[in-house]
Amino acid sequence: MNAPLPNTFFDVDARRPVPPAMLEGLKARFGERCSTARAVCEQHGRDESPIDVPPPEVVVFCESNDDVAAVVQLAHAHAVPVIPYGVGSSLEGHLLAVQGGVSIDLSRMNRVLRINAEDLTVTVQAGVTRTQLNREIKDTGLFFPIDPGADASIGGMSATRASGTNAVRYGTMRENVLGLTVVTASGELIHTGTRARKSSAGYDLTRLFVGSEGTLGVMTEITLRLYPLPEAVSAAICSFPSIDAAVQTTIQVIQMGVPIARCELLDTNAVRAVNQHDRLALAESPMLLMEFHGSEAGVAEQAQTVQEIARDFGGTDFDWATTPEARTKLWTARHHAYFAAIQTRPGCRVVTSDTCVPISRLAESINDSVAEAEEAGLPYFIVGHVGDGNFHLAYLIDPAVPAERETAERLNLQMVERALRLEGTCSGEHGVGLHKMGFLVTEAGSGAVEQMRLIKRALDPRNIMNPGKIFAL
Incomplete structure (x- = not known):
């Protein structure tokens, strides 16, 4: 296994510029919510990792599912990368624009959409943070226990399969996400899972997207389990x-x-x-x-x-x-x-x-x-x-x-x-991102990683969804 060293995480020649026609389309659709300002792009081109990568060319602030779908449809048409952005607290380079492209900022998609206290479930937009969620449901006598430390967004937590301080009792995001609304690589809006506690209907697409780090689609709405506040x-x-x-x-x-x-x-x-x-x-x-x-x-x-x-x-x-x-x-x-x-x-x-x-x-x-x-x-x-x-x-x-x-x-x-x-893992909760790509091959084996590549190619044939993360295509 080779340890990743500085400046070996990306290839400048692999960056895909945003063509003028796409930029014009984004500005026409989003106006001031589409920014090419250097400071805005640089803010969206760094996280808490020690890795330095040139920032994205464009940042679009989305406020609805249709907004996200519109960005992805344009990106798909022009084969330009898109990178979902929550609050920027990731530690392994997940949101870095290694191949350039557009950063989709989901922080304005921050509404709690539906609280079903009697069923112990809640549906939120991806930009809702964990502290905001618990603040808004506190009067129901319920709480959401997953606590990764940072005040991360629910979308980001789902994308990295986060866990944190309460996982020993309440599990991780894998166990606590019931359903998703996802914008696929072609810009189609799909729904996975239900509010039911279990299902044996078809492939478990919810679990496929949870932990995929934005490489298969953009999660825009998430349905979660809630728990009664303890006595x-x-x-x-x-x-x-x-x-x-x-x-x-x-x-x-x-x-x-x-x-x-x-x-x-x-x-x-x-x-x-x-x-x-x-x-x-x-x-x-x-x-x-x-x-x-x-x-x-x-x-x-x-x-x-x-x-x-x-x-x-x-x-x-x-x-x-x-x-x-x-x-x-x-x-x-x-x-x-x-x-x-x-x-x-x-x-x-x-x-x-x-x-x-x-x-x-x-x-x-x-x-x-x-x-x-x-x-x-x-x-x-x-x-x-x-x-x-x-x-x-x-x-x-x-x-x-x-x-x-x-x-x-x-x-x-x-x-x-x-x-x-010791039969453990290279990442218990941060995800792979850029930093652990070599480690994943050693842990999972080349055969298993190739199966992941096949899934990626099938769902994202133009390789626009957060490319260059988890594994190299």
Whole structure:
């Protein structure tokens, strides 16, 4: 497996310019909502990845399904790439215009279309963010649990098959998307799935599009599962003498079948950064941040069991948060960990991992990765949804020092190779994008990736849907 290195993710000669006739058509249809301004294009040509790619030529701000279909129909006619854009929070280069083209900004498609509280479902436009959704349904007694950390759009979360802090109990986007409205590569509007809880009717097109990273179609509407707000919620933090002790505690909790809702790991570096950013006074040692959902009695029983397990591994300083305000403070700090860490090295870029392994192999995966990180000497931090075997080790690199990028990529390669040896995956939730294309071939095998290519060619014969992502055609 070859580690991806800077400036090897795209071929300038492969860029496909937007012809004047198409640009005129877009401006005639969208007016001021079609922009070629440099600042607008540059904003839509970068994400949170460390990869630099020239921006798209045009950005179109869509407000309806018909808007998206109109853009795609023009793009299909002229064989020009289109790249869906939500809020720009992706980490693997998903929205970068590697072959040029048009960025379809879906942020104005931000309406909650239909709440069916009695069926525990909701249908939203793709630009609705997870916090907006929960704010708009709070009076129903329901909530949407998928929480990837960033305030991502539901469309982007569906496209990358996101998960996050609650996945250990509520699953990922794969389990929680019931149906879609999709604009296909030819500009046709199709619907997949229903609001029913199950179906055995035909191919499961919903699951095909969820996780496809915009390479098969543009998702414009999504129907989701909702869940009743739990009767009782309690959060706790617990400090440990080592990362291994925290991980061993997690493994025991999961193997004992404790229905913990969240189980997040922060290493010493992440805790220190959060303390500085949010003016907290957390013990600067490896920490688990946990949450329990259920009845009052059930939550108390879960918490007691976890506390006993943690003490067996040296866990101390249990701090409980039972009020909404106290829990929000803790989880806000966790969500700030990424940006808090970046601020510890001004001007840095981040090369981050996203491996996931079977829970029994988690300690080995993290411990060996930490040893390599310490030996390399690059600044780093760890956060992880360790309850489902997923963790992120992020390196803070100086973009002006190519050797740091190369070291970080080498370490990332070693981490992925280790995860695959342990029967895990190169990406638990971030997706493949550009950064993990070589890793996917190693994980899935050339035969399986060729089947993916066949699907791509069949559904997108002109290769206009976010080309150059997941695999090369």
